[in-house]
Amino acid sequence: MGLGTWAWGDRFFWGYGRGYHDQDLEQVFQRAIEHGVDTFDTAEVYGRGRSERLLGAFGRKYGVLERMVVATKFFPYPWRFTRAALRRALQGSLHRLGRDYVDLYYLHWPFPPRSPEFWVQAMVPLVREGKIRAVGVSNVNLPQLQRVHQVLEGAGVPLAAVQVEYNLVRREIEFNGFMDYCREHRITVVAYSPLASGMLTGKYTPDNPPRDWRRRLYPPTFLERLQRLIRLMEDIGAQHGGKTPAQVALNWALVKGTHPIPGAKTPSQMKSNLAALGWQLSPEAVDALDRVSESLQLGRLTLAPFLRRA
Numbered sequence: 542m543g544l545g546t547w548a549w550g551d552r553f554f555w556g557y558g559r560g561y562h563d564q565d566l567e568q569v570f571q572r573a574i575e576h577g578v579d580t581f582d583t584a585e586v587y588g589r590g591r592s593e594r595l596l597g598a599f600g601r602k603y604g605v606l607e608r609m610v611v612a613t614k615f616f617p618y619p620w621r622f623t624r625a626a627l628r629r630a631l632q633g634s635l636h637r638l639g640r641d642y643v644d645l646y647y648l649h650w651p652f653p654p655r656s657p658e659f660w661v662q663a664m665v666p667l668v669r670e671g672k673i674r675a676v677g678v679s680n681v682n683l684p685q686l687q688r689v690h691q692v693l694e695g696a697g698v699p700l701a702a703v704q705v706e707y708n709l710v711r712r713e714i715e716f717n718g719f720m721d722y723c724r725e726h727r728i729t730v731v732a733y734s735p736l737a738s739g740m741l742t743g744k745y746t747p748d749n750p751p752r753d754w755r756r757r758l759y760p761p762t763f764l765e766r767l768q769r770l771i772r773l774m775e776d777i778g779a780q781h782g783g784k785t786p787a788q789v790a791l792n793w794a795l796v797k798g799t800h801p802i803p804g805a806k807t808p809s810q811m812k813s814n815l816a817a818l819g820w821q822l823s824p825e826a827v828d829a830l831d832r833v834s835e836s837l838q839l840g841r842l843t844l845a846p847f848l849r850r851a
């Protein structure tokens with residue numbers, strides 16, 4: 542399991558500075574490192590660079606900067622369309638992190654005008670220079686994944702990881718050949734939003750919906766339908782030594798062979814998420830979760846809900 546750091550410094554979506562602060566994030570970091578979670582997922586866009594900066598600062602303070610496994614992401618803004626733009630963006634990330642290389646560099650979204658193949662090709666010389674240790678892509682569909690994979694294979698660079706939303710209410714990749722392709726070609730599937738952005742913790746209900754952007758993705762009608770799954774997760778958690786729905790959700794993602802990267806804003810969230818490790822859901826429990834979650838599937842994530850007016 543890794544640690545997602547989208548919320549680190551992000552005021553707009555997550556309300557950084559209101560309810561959680563740098564001191565909380567430092568304790569989240571400390572807890573992660575102490576418990577052997579040393580893979581961190583960040584991006585140049587998270588908190589407009591603040592997430593990368595905090596990660597670099599905490600790594601330096603605790604003397605673990607060089608041994609951390611850091612994944613960050615290039616965002617293909619429409620005004621970025623040359624290979625030099627990617628090189629400059631990587632330099633910016635390295636500067637904020639205070640490191641000479643990143644362990645994993647992703648294309649964040651396959652946005653035009655350039656193709657995802659163009660951007661991964663731009664990463665190849667940076668791999669040879671040792672600035673990027675491994676290449677990944679995020680939010681791609683299966684044909685895009687296959688094209689990127691072929692291009693990289695042609696250049697003799699493995700496609701190490703693909704990062705997509707994967708959780709109990711977004712399992713599309715299990716059914717459309719995406720996961721099979723990754724398994725066959727040994728591409729790690731990194732599951733982002735493994736708690737469905739907090740919905741699978743059970744704390745949000747129709748009477749207590751999230752008050753932020755998440756209300757667009759998960760309206761009260763969805764939260765109503767979700768309660769059956771949450772109750773099942775509570776029962777299954779009780780049968781597995783008193784685990785919470787969040788711990789069941791994370792363990793489910795691990796059992797499915799993915800590498801989940803839950804986000805945590807507070808040390809208590811981090812502590813709770815760490816308890817998803819060191820045990821395993823029974824096959825019967827996984828079957829039951831699969832069955833009940835099937836009717837709740839949300840389909841592929843798009844940016845539409847964020848663009849719609851309130």
Ligand SMILES: NC(=O)c1ccc[n+]([C@@H]2O[C@H](COP(=O)([O-])OP(=O)(O)OC[C@H]3O[C@@H](n4cnc5c(N)ncnc54)[C@H](OP(=O)(O)O)[C@@H]3O)[C@@H](O)[C@H]2O)c1
Pocket residue numbers: 544545546547548582583649679680704705732733734735736737738739740742744787802803804805806809810811813814
């Ligand atoms: N590649 C991409 O495009 C992409 C997109 C999204 C995310 N990601 C990556 O994936 C990571 C995780 O995704 P995510 O942050 O969207 O969603 P997530 O991991 O599914 O949910 C994280 C949120 O759930 C709540 N939470 C976490 N643990 C909890 C616990 N134990 N008990 C109660 N509440 C808890 C917190 O929010 P509240 O306290 O506010 O409820 C937290 O910010 C991100 O940080 C980022 O690194 C990548």
